[in-house]
Amino acid sequence: MGLKMMNKLLLVENTTLTSGTYFISYKEALNLNIKDDVTLAHYEEEGNNININLLNNAHLNLYYVYEIKKSSTITITTNNSNLLKAHFLLLNKGDNTLEIKLNMLGNSSEASLNLRVINENNSSSINVLCTGKIAASTIDNTLLEDLKGLLLNNSSIKISPNIEVDTNEVMANHLVTIGSFNTQELFYLKSKGLSEKEAKNMLLKAFLFNALPKELEEKINLEVINFE
Amino acid sequence: MLEIKDLTVKVDDKIILNNFNITINDGEIHVLMGPNGTGKSTICKAIFNHPDYIIEGSIKYNGTELTKLDVASIGKLGLFLLAQNPVEIPGITNAELIRSALSEKENKPIDIFKFNKKLNEVCEIINLPKSFVHRDINFNMSGGEKKKNELLSLFMLEPKFIILDEIDSGLDIDALKEVGNALNKYYEMEHPSILIVTHHQAILEYFKDYQVSILQDGHITKSGTSDLAKEIEKHGFKANVINGSKNDE
Incomplete structure (x- = not known):
């Protein structure tokens, strides 16, 4: 089972990305500033920490495709009038903790954190700590955490959705679901003649990559192979 | 031939x-x-050996005992279930599903050129916009669109035995006409067996000759021809089922 991204831009130092679409990876912990309107497709093999800072008025579509091989932390900071749509599409390998921190420091920003995570095999376990903090005295911020885990066989997924609010003027929601394959979907696909393995592979890809825009799909090898 | 005994x-x-x-x-x-x-919808899914059911008795299709097969193997035999509320699967397109299903059925990679050509032809036949080919399975579609979308799979997979589980449910007059005409066209082309589960006469107007059975309390209480369906439409089930005798035409 594996994920691959091609044609990636390797970043090795602090960087500011301005309007455009970027495919990145990095070898060490990275600090990234986002300016204007950026789509960022990120493939990470090593599990290094990353800090992303949205400058005022910046819009970020983040597609964080990640094979988790060690515990790591992703920190995102919004300031004023930001729009953040972050998708974390994760394949966990081993026994790991992933921490996602969102700090909303300014006003009038909208953020959604969408997580889809699966384990590679029965012996893998993942603990996701997702914390959104809305700072004191801020106004007009919106935060949605939509976090989903798909259980394969006896693997373990733990997701902790946290929202810490220090202001009265905010709209914040969180949603967590952890479950196995939808039996109706499985029955439907199999009734069309697909084997159990093929049907599950298709559902697995759909679960992980449904959020991925078509124009980014061709940059990423979406084959999730050897599912048993 | 499908034979269900003592089920x-x-x-x-x-x-x-x-x-x-x-x-x-x-x-x-x-x-x-x-x-x-x-139990009408139950029989539809039982034929596919649905894993939620405990099944006793025999369901044979052309001599093959379906109760001993898994769902996928039954699909590969050429049976096709069009459900009352087709499931939505975001993230998998119609084209992906049909291509994979054909590839598994034929046990070889399919010719993309021929595949696309046939998809276009089928879209013309069932009056479905070609954009539906690349839409996610039944996702964000109206009731009528879902049924037509299912017809795309049906025409592409060319089943020999079709189960229509209340396909007329949720269809307006125009959608029913399109779906009925498309099914009739498929019947004329391929002459499959069709099991139609319905409450109403309307969908039956698209077919010429058919047998009718009434299901009550988990088993068939009356059988007949198209006249029985018309009687049901006119007088309701109670008048026809209570005290009805089996195989009474």
């Missing part, structure tokens, strides 16, 4: 179908009617 279907400890018997010959259209909650 009992349970969910947990609840008996849904009891002593259910029916034979549907090759090329036959058989209509199963009955009040709500009598």
Whole structure:
């Protein structure tokens, strides 16, 4: 089972990305500033920490495709009038903790954190700590955490959705679901003649990559192979 | 030919179908009617050996015992279920599903050129916009669009035995006409067997000759021809089912 991204831009130092679409990876912990309107497709093999800072008025579509091989932390900071749509599409390998921190420091920003995570095999376990903090005295911020885990066989997924609010003027929601394959979907696909393995592979890809825009799909090898 | 003998279907400890018997010959259209909650949808899924059911008795398709096969193997035999509320699967397109299903059925990679050509032809036949080919399975579609979308799979997979589970449910007059005409066209082309589960006469107007059976209390209580369906439409189930005799034409 594996994920691959091609044609990636390797970043090795602090960087500011301005309007455009970027495919990145990095070898060490990275600090990234986002300016204007950026789509960022990120493939990470090593599990290094990353800090992303949205400058005022910046819009970020983040597609964080990640094979988790060690515990790591992703920190995102919004300031004023930001729009953040972050998708974390994760394949966990081993026994790991992933921490996602969102700090909303300014006003009038909208953020959604969408997580889809699966384990590679029965012996893998993942603990996701997702914390959104809305700072004191801020106004007009919106935060949605939509976090989903798909259980394969006896693997373990733990997701902790946290929202810490220090202001009265905010709209914040969180949603967590952890479950196995939808039996109706499985029955439907199999009734069309697909084997159990093929049907599950298709559902697995759909679960992980449904959020991925078509124009980014061709940059990423979406084959999730050897599912048993 | 589909032969169901002495079929009992349970969910947990609840008996849904009891002593259910029916034979549907090759090329036959058989209509199963009955009040709500009598097990009509259960029989549709039981034929596919649905994993939620405890099944006793025999369901044979062309001599193959379906109760011993898994769902995928039954699909590969050429049976096709068009459900009342087709499931939505975001993230998988119609084209992906159909291509994979054809590839598994034929046990070889499919010719993309021929595949695309046939998809276009089918879209023309069923009056479905070509954009639906690359839409996610039934996702964000109206009731009518879902049924037409399912017809795309049906025409592409070319089943020999079709089960229509209340396909007329949720269709307006125009959508029913399109779906009915498309099904009739497929019947004229391929002459499959068709099991139609319905409450109403309307969908039956698109077919010429068919047998009708009434399902009550988990088994068939009355059988007949198209006249029986018309009687049901006119007088309701109670008048026709209570005290009705089996095979009374």
